[in-house]
Amino acid sequence: MLSPGVPQLASQRLVDRLLRRNGLKASDLPFFSRADQVNAPGQRQFSSYDYLDLKTHPLILDAASEALKQYGLSTSASRLMAGELPHHAGLETQLAQVYGQESALVFVSGHATNVSTIAALVEPGDLVIVDQLSHNSIQMGVRLSGARRLVFPHNDPVGLERLLVKHRHQYRRCLIVTEGHFSMDGDSPDLNSLLTLRDEHRAWLMVDEAHGLGVLGAGGLGSHQQQGIDPSKVDIWMGTLSKSLASTGGFIAAKQDVIQHLRLHASGFSFSVGLNAPCCAAATAALTVMRNEPERVASLQANGRYLIHTAQEAGLDVGQSLGMGIVPIMLNDLRHTFLAANHLLAQGWGVYPIAPPTVPSNRCRLRLFVRSDHTKESITNLVNDLSSAIHHTKTNAGR
Ligand SMILES: Cc1ncc(COP(=O)(O)O)c(C=O)c1O
Numbered sequence: 001m002l003s004p005g006v007p008q009l010a011s012q013r014l015v016d017r018l019l020r021r022n023g024l025k026a027s028d029l030p031f032f033s034r035a036d037q038v039n040a041p042g043q044r045q046f047s048s049y050d051y052l053d054l055k056t057h058p059l060i061l062d063a064a065s066e067a068l069k070q071y072g073l074s075t076s077a078s079r080l081m082a083g084e085l086p087h088h089a090g091l092e093t094q095l096a097q098v099y100g101q102e103s104a105l106v107f108v109s110g111h112a113t114n115v116s117t118i119a120a121l122v123e124p125g126d127l128v129i130v131d132q133l134s135h136n137s138i139q140m141g142v143r144l145s146g147a148r149r150l151v152f153p154h155n156d157p158v159g160l161e162r163l164l165v166k167h168r169h170q171y172r173r174c175l176i177v178t179e180g181h182f183s184m185d186g187d188s189p190d191l192n193s194l195l196t197l198r199d200e201h202r203a204w205l206m207v208d209e210a211h212g213l214g215v216l217g218a219g220g221l222g223s224h225q226q227q228g229i230d231p232s233k234v235d236i237w238m239g240t241l242s243k244s245l246a247s248t249g250g251f252i253a254a255k256q257d258v259i260q261h262l263r264l265h266a267s268g269f270s271f272s273v274g275l276n277a278p279c280c281a282a283a284t285a286a287l288t289v290m291r292n293e294p295e296r297v298a299s300l301q302a303n304g305r306y307l308i309h310t311a312q313e314a315g316l317d318v319g320q321s322l323g324m325g326i327v328p329i330m331l332n333d334l335r336h337t338f339l340a341a342n343h344l345l346a347q348g349w350g351v352y353p354i355a356p357p358t359v360p361s362n363r364c365r366l367r368l369f370v371r372s373d374h375t376k377e378s379i380t381n382l383v384n385d386l387s388s389a390i391h392h393t394k395t396n397a398g399r
Contacts, residue, residue, distance in 0.1 A: 014356055014357055015355075015356065015357070018334055018355070018356055018361055022334050022335040022338075023335065024334075024335060024338055040345075040348055040349060040350030041348075042373060043374065043375060043377075043378040044348050044349050044350055044378065044382075045350035046349065046350055046351050046368040046369055046370070046374075046382060047350045047351060047352045047367070047368075047369060048350065048369060048371065049211070049242070049243040049244075049325075049369050050243075050244075050246055050371060051214050051215050051243060051244045051300055051325050051369070051370075051371055051372065052214050052220070052244050052246075052286075052289075052290060052296040052297065052300060052371070052372050053296065053371050053372050053373035054244070054245070054246035054286050054289060054290075054296075055246045057246070057285075057286075057289055059285050059288070059289055060246055060282050060285045060286055060289065061282075062285075063281040063282060063284065063285035064247075064278040064279075064281050064282040064285075065278070066281065067087060067276075067277035067278045067280065067281035067282075068277065068278045070277065071085060071087075071276070071277035071278075072276075072277070073276055073278065074273065074276055075273055075274035075275070075276055075277070076273070077273065077274065078269075078270060078271065078272060078273060078274060079263075079269070079274040080263070080264075080270050083273060083274030084274065085274065085277050085280065087277045087280035087281055087284070088106060088274065088275065088280060090280070090284055091104075091106055091251075091280045091283055091284045091287075092104040092105060092106060092251070094284060094287050095239070095251050095253050095287075096253050098213070098221055098222070098231075098253070098287070099224070099231045099232070099234070099237040099253035100230060100231040100232035101231070101232060101237065101253040101254055101255065102254075102255050102256040102259075103253070103254065103255070103256045103258075103259040103260075104251050104252065104253040104254075104259065105251060105252050105259050105262055105263060105266075105269065106241070106249050106250070106251045106275045106280065106283075107249060107250045107251065107252075107266070107268055107269055107272070107275065108248075108249055108250075108268070108272055108273060108274075108275050109248070109249065109250055109268070110137070110210055110238075110239070110240030110241070110242055110249065110250030111136075111137040111140075111250070112137075112250065112268035112272065113137075113238055113240070113249075113250030113251060113252060113268065114135065114137035114138050114140070114141045114208065114238055114250070115137055115140045115141040115144060115268060116141070116262075116266040116267050116268030116269060117141065117206075117236070117238065117252050117262060117266050117268075118138065118141025118142055118144070118145055118175070118177070118206075119141050119144040119145040119266075119267070120261065120262055120265040120266040120267070121145070121175060121204070121206075121236075121258075121261075122142075122145045122147040122173060122175050123145055123146055123147060124146040124147060125147075125171065125172050126145070126147040126148070126171055126172055126173040126174065126175070127147060127148045127150065127167060127168065127170070127171035127173070127174045127175070128142045128145065128147045128148070128149050128150070128174075128175045128176075128177060129149075129150045129151070129152055129160060129163055129164070129174065129175070129176050129177070129203075130142060130149065130150075130151055130152070130176075130177045130178070131151075131152060131154055131155065131177070131178040131179065131182075131189065132151050132152065132153055132154045133154045133179075133182055133184065133185060134177060134178065134179060134208070135179065135183060135208060135210070136358075138177050138179075138208060142177075147171075147175075148167075148171060150163050150167060154182075154185075155178075155182075155187060155188075155189045155190070155320075157189075157190060157193035157194065157197060160176065160194070160197055161197055164197060164200075164201040164203070165201075168201045168202075168203070173203075173204070174201060174202070174203035174204070175203065175204045175206060176194060176197070176198060176203050176204065176205050176206070177206045177207075177208070178194065178205075178206075178207055178208070179207070179208045179209075179210070179211070179212075180207045180208065180209040180211070180212035180216065180222055180223030180224075181209070181210075181211040181212040181215060181216055181222075181223055181322075181324065181325070181326065182211070182326070183210065183211050183326065184326075184328060184354060184358065184359055184365070184367060185319055185320055185321060185326070185328055186318075186319075186320075186321035186322055186323070186324060186325065186326030186327055186328060187319075187320040187321060187322055188212075188216070188223050188226070188227070188322060189223075190227070191207070191223060191224065191227050191229045191234070192227065192229065195229070195233055195234070198235075204235040204236060205234050205235050205236070206234075206235060206236040206237075206238060207223065207234050207236070207237055207238070208238045208239070209222045209223060209237055209238065209239040210238070210239055210240040210243055211243060211325065211326060212226075212239075213239050213243070213244050213245070214243065214244020214245065214290055214297065214300075215243075215244060215297075215300060215301075215324050215325040215326075216322075216324055216325075217297075218294075218297070219290075219291070219294060219297065220244065220290050220294070220296075220297035220300075222239075235254060235255075235258070236252060236253075236254045236258065237252065237253040237254065238250065238251070238252055239251050239253075241279065241282075241283040241286075244286070244290065245282070245283040245286040245287065245290075246282060246283075246286050247279045247280075247282040247283040247286065248279050249275045249279050249280075249283065296372040297372070299372040299373075300324075300325055300370060300371060300372040301324055301325075303370045303371070303372065303374045303376075303379060304322075304323045304324045304325055304327065304370045305323050306376055306379055307323065307327050307368065307370050307374075307379050307382075307383070308321060308323030308327055309323070310379060310380060310383045311327065311329065311383050311386070314383050314384075314386070314387045315387070316329050316383070316386065316387065316390070317329070317330040317331075318330070319365070324370075325369060325370050325371075326367065326368070326369060326370075327367075327368045327370065328354070328365040328366070328367050328368070329365055329366040329367075329368065329386060329390075330363070330365045331364055331365055331366065331390065332362055332363060332364055332365075333362075333364060334355050334356075334361055334364045336364075336390070336393050336394060337353045337354075337355060337364035337365060337366065338353050338355070339393040340353075340366060340386075340389045340390050340392075340393045341353040341366055343389040343392060343393060344366070344385060344386065344389050347385055347389075349382060349385060351366050351368065351382075351386070352366070352367070353365075353366060354366070354367045366386070368382075
């Protein structure tokens with residue numbers, strides 16, 4: 001319940017309605033009732049996206065502390081004013097290389113990167129077609145831009161083509177947006193088909209690699225490496241520093257003229273403080289560690305395969321997951337999902353429920369992140385406890 005005077009937003013009303021309909025109270029939500037479990041110890045934590053276990057890597061901590069000592073915690077100005085640091089160019093050059101692009105630009109937050117980039121690229125009179133399961137930051141960017149928004153069925157190039165054929169000609173510019181590795185489902189689009197449609201319909205293609213970098217492809221370079229695509233063919237790559245790169249912030253990698261346009265017109269860049277030196281230094285060091293220690297990516301991918309195999313053997317529904325770093329356990333029903341999560345949290349597992357507005361109410365799930373430092377033993381134990389928690393809630397959770 002919100003304090004008097006705090007506006008009740010539509011998303012809050014939706015959650016309240018769903019809870020009531022499912023006979024649940026706010027105290028049944030694990031985030032409120034089991035906040036002490038947020039930091040479940042490493043081997044029992046399956047909700048952290050520190051995919052390559054780099055958060056406390058000594059080289060990354062050293063790089064961040066050096067930068068901190070030299071430049072402090074805040075850049076104290078927008079980069080268009082006095083906030084430009086040598087660390088920015090260093091990190092941006094490396095990110096541009098990962099994506100075979102001319103240039104890159106880092107922002108203080110991944111969410112703000114999507115919102116302000118999309119809003120700076122399109123406007124009323126333009127068309128944006130987004131994958132149905134795109135992240136909130138993508139949807140918010142489109143809304144802010146004022147462009148016409150259409151949604152194509154998840155990972156369905158045929159559905160996308162249908163929309164392009166029907167609507168593209170009515171708009172000046174067209175932007176297609178998808179994710180390289182979907183955060184809630186752990187699956188990927190077929191980038192080749194999207195590139196073909198992009199060319200046929202004179203559109204731009206933007207791919208959010210928040211969960212692709214460090215996770216997909218033999219060297220962890222992302223969805224393009226996994227699918228053998230030349231990354232320079234994609235118009236706009238977006239990513240975050242907060243996942244595999246163990247830092248905070250977001251970035252765009254694209255052609256020089258796009259980056260130059262964003263420097264001036266992406267409000268989350270020009271009207272916001274520059275990313276601080278410790279975060280830049282940490283992300284730059286993380287990219288180096290990722291390259292020098294490829295066994296981390298290999299271990300993450302082996303763990304993902306093991307988790308998906310073990311879960312399927314136990315009869316759990318993992319949806320369309322590739323089994324790379326994100327594995328949903330589909331329970332569909334909201335009540336069962338919350339109760340199963342509570343059961344697991346009470347046993348010391350860091351496993352959280354995903355429910356509306358993040359996913360539709362009939363697609364609720366427990367979403368698992370696999371990391372390079374997980375062991376087969378912890379994954380086996382998790383799957384055993386998951387199976388009993390689900391069995392327990394399904395048999396005992398009378399309404
Ligand atoms: C697909 C996707 N894009 C963007 C973001 C926003 O990134 P950040 O949390 O670094 O702001 C997230 C966050 O989880 C995400 O999953």
